[in-house]
Amino acid sequence: MTETNPSTDWPLYEVFVRAKRGLNHVHVGSLHAHDDQMALLHARDVYTRRNEGVSIWVLPSDRIVASSPDEKDPLFAPSGDKVYRHPTFYAIPDDVPHM
Amino acid sequence: MPDVHTHEPDDHDNAYSGLLVNDAHWAFGTDFEDPLAGVDTTTVPSTVDPHVLAQYCLMLGDDALIASQRISQWCSNAPDLEEDIALANIALDLLGQARLLLARAAAADPTVVPVLPADSPVPDEDRLAFFRDDKQFRNVRLVEVPNGDFAETIARILMLSTWRLAIMERLRTSTDAVLAAVAAKGAKELAYHRDFAGRWFVTLAHGTDESRRRLTEALAGLWPLWTELTETHPVEAAAAAAGVGVDPATVADDVDVVFEQVLAAAGMDRPAARPLAGVQNRKGRDGLHTEALSPLLAEMQVVARAHPRGTW
Numbered sequence: 001m002t003e004t005n006p007s008t009d010w011p012l013y014e015v016f017v018r019a020k021r022g023l024n025h026v027h028v029g030s031l032h033a034h035d036d037q038m039a040l041l042h043a044r045d046v047y048t049r050r051n052e053g054v055s056i057w058v059l060p061s062d063r064i065v066a067s068s069p070d071e072k073d074p075l076f077a078p079s080g081d082k083v084y085r086h087p088t089f090y091a092i093p094d095d096v097p098h099m
Numbered sequence: 100m101p102d103v104h105t106h107e108p109d110d111h112d113n114a115y116s117g118l119l120v121n122d123a124h125w126a127f128g129t130d131f132e133d134p135l136a137g138v139d140t141t142t143v144p145s146t147v148d149p150h151v152l153a154q155y156c157l158m159l160g161d162d163a164l165i166a167s168q169r170i171s172q173w174c175s176n177a178p179d180l181e182e183d184i185a186l187a188n189i190a191l192d193l194l195g196q197a198r199l200l201l202a203r204a205a206a207a208d209p210t211v212v213p214v215l216p217a218d219s220p221v222p223d224e225d226r227l228a229f230f231r232d233d234k235q236f237r238n239v240r241l242v243e244v245p246n247g248d249f250a251e252t253i254a255r256i257l258m259l260s261t262w263r264l265a266i267m268e269r270l271r272t273s274t275d276a277v278l279a280a281v282a283a284k285g286a287k288e289l290a291y292h293r294d295f296a297g298r299w300f301v302t303l304a305h306g307t308d309e310s311r312r313r314l315t316e317a318l319a320g321l322w323p324l325w326t327e328l329t330e331t332h333p334v335e336a337a338a339a340a341a342g343v344g345v346d347p348a349t350v351a352d353d354v355d356v357v358f359e360q361v362l363a364a365a366g367m368d369r370p371a372a373r374p375l376a377g378v379q380n381r382k383g384r385d386g387l388h389t390e391a392l393s394p395l396l397a398e399m400q401v402v403a404r405a406h407p408r409g410t411w
Contacts, residue, residue, distance in 0.1 A: 010179075031181050034302065041295055042181040045188050 012061040013039040015046075017053035022097075025057050033058075134199065134284040135277065143207050144274045147341035152275060153208035154237065155338035157227070158384060159266070160200030161238035164228055165392070166259055167193035168399050169246055178249055185295060189256065192288040199281045201227040206277075215407050229403035233393045234386040240375065241324040243383070243392040250303055250310065251317035257296035258321060261357050262328045264289040265350035274342040297361050304365030315367065323375035329354065332384040 010032040016025035028047050033039035039058040048056065067075055079085065143149045171190040177183035205212045205223030212223050213230035221229075242259060246252050267289055270282035303310040329351040331339075338344025362369060381387040403409070 032179065033181065038298060038302070041298065042185065044291075045185040046181060049184075049188060 010034045013043070013058045014061050014064060015039075015043040016057040016059075017043075017047055018055035019052060020054055025055065028052075030061060036060075135280050138276045138280045140203070140206055140277055144341070144343060146274060147338065147343045149207045150210075151334060151337045151341065152343055153204040153211045154334045155344045156200045156204035156207065156278070157211065158237040158332070158334065160197045160204060160227075161236045162242055162259070162263070163193040163200065164197035165236065165238045165395065166242040167191070167197060168395055169242060170252065170256070172246055173252065182249070186252070189292050189295070192285075192292065196281060196285045196288070197228070198224050199277075199284075203275075203277050203281070219408050220410050221403070221407065225403065229400045230407075233388055233396055236383075236386060236388065236392065236396070238383050238388075239324070239327050240383040240389050241321065241328065243388055243395060244321070244324065245391055247317060247320070248313055250313040251320065253296050253299045253303065254314065254317040254321055256292055257300050257361065258325060258328075258358075260289045260292035260296060261361075262347075262350065262354050264293055265354050265357075266345050266347065269345045269350065273344065278343060293357075300361055301365045304367055314365075318367070319370040319372055322370035322372040326374040327382055327384075330382075330384075334384070 011034075012030055013033055013036075014030050015028050017028045018025045031039065031042050031046055033042050036058065040056060043056045043058050047053070143152055167190045170186055170193070173183065173186040173190075175183065177186055201224035202222075205227060209223075211227070213226045215221055215226060215230065241255065244255075246255075264286060267282040267286040271279055271286065273279045273282065300314065303314045305311075329347045331346050331348045335344055335346055339346035339349075359369075377385070378387050
């Protein structure tokens with residue numbers, strides 16, 4: 001085999017699927033594709049074969065900026081003791097699901 | 100009567116309407132649709148000879164079945180995981196179409212179904228798929244020739260799906276309710292197959308010198324099998340005259356327009372290869388096939404034939 005491995009040549013994309021109207025797009029995984037449109041087709045084939053979605057987003061993985069575990073304390077710890085920020089003091093109507 | 104516009108409630112009235120259902124397992128996609136829901140599968144339109152309807156269903160069903168078997172040979176062999184799954188999806192779509200069409204052929208005319216031992220539980224569509232010999236298959240020869248490389252497979256899927264989509268779009272108005280329902284389901288699947296193959300076709304054409312060379316050779320190699328798709332067989336003519344089928348000659352121009360668009364986007368010329376002749380003018384639709392069909396059938400049928408009383 002003299003051919004190069006396509007997986008190492010094609011850029012990586014992250015895939016987000018909206019399961020149904022009213023829900024957010026949720027990250028479901030990643031895949032390789034040689035361009036943006038083919039990434040969308042691949043996402044359809046790999047992640048929505050069982051009726052999982054009504055909408056797909058794909059974007060190049062290298063465009064994602066992620067927080068580092070080293071920053072965990074300065075980023076997230078300060079919110080741990082601010083109970084007054086949690087909206088737990090009023091009732092949610094029955095017809096507002098998934099809250 | 101004045102034309103008063105009244106607002107029909109729909110699911111856009113409430114952004115959460117899709118969630119107000121029992122969806123404990125929504126992540127697994129539990130809502131499956133039966134493509135034949137509400138369709139009477141037992142009666143045949145009075146305008147058509149049941150034997151003609153059965154033969155016509157065998158033609159469209161065998162195209163899908165043999166194409167599915169060929170494409171599924173890519174399983175675990177495709178250039179990439181993503182392509183592997185994409186090709187398997189296409190093969191499964193076609194297998195689903197084949198199953199409905201072979202079942203329809205058996206319902207229209209039970210005499211087309213191979214006879215098995217009386218206690219055999221094998222359903223009619225499986226008998227048709229696994230217990231007919233090569234000369235009884237009515238598929239066009241395009242779907243039976245070996246896969247070749249990835250470029251050949253892409254070129255073949257593009258040719259098949261472009262033609263078959265045009266057929267299915269017209270078949271949606273078939274007077275046979277089952278064929279119309281199968282076509283409505285199939286057209287959506289084939290539109291995707293055509294999109295997938297068309298994108299790859301253009302990508303390979305504009306890729307490397309090697310990918311363009313392979314694609315050019317692939318198209319030239321398959322081109323002799325192209326015109327067979329739009330030649331009218333007497334069964335197709337009779338099915339079309341009865342309103343249940345589509346005369347493939349009537350889609351030739353539309354299919355050509357689509358193909359020219361893809362070739363233009365790819366910057367490629369239409370091959371000049373002459374059509375592959377039949378034997379005494381008999382071709383795939385008459386049960387006369389290339390030598391590639393028998394080995395394919397042997398592999399596909401061997402397990403079912405070894406266990407004619409098997410349940411799966």
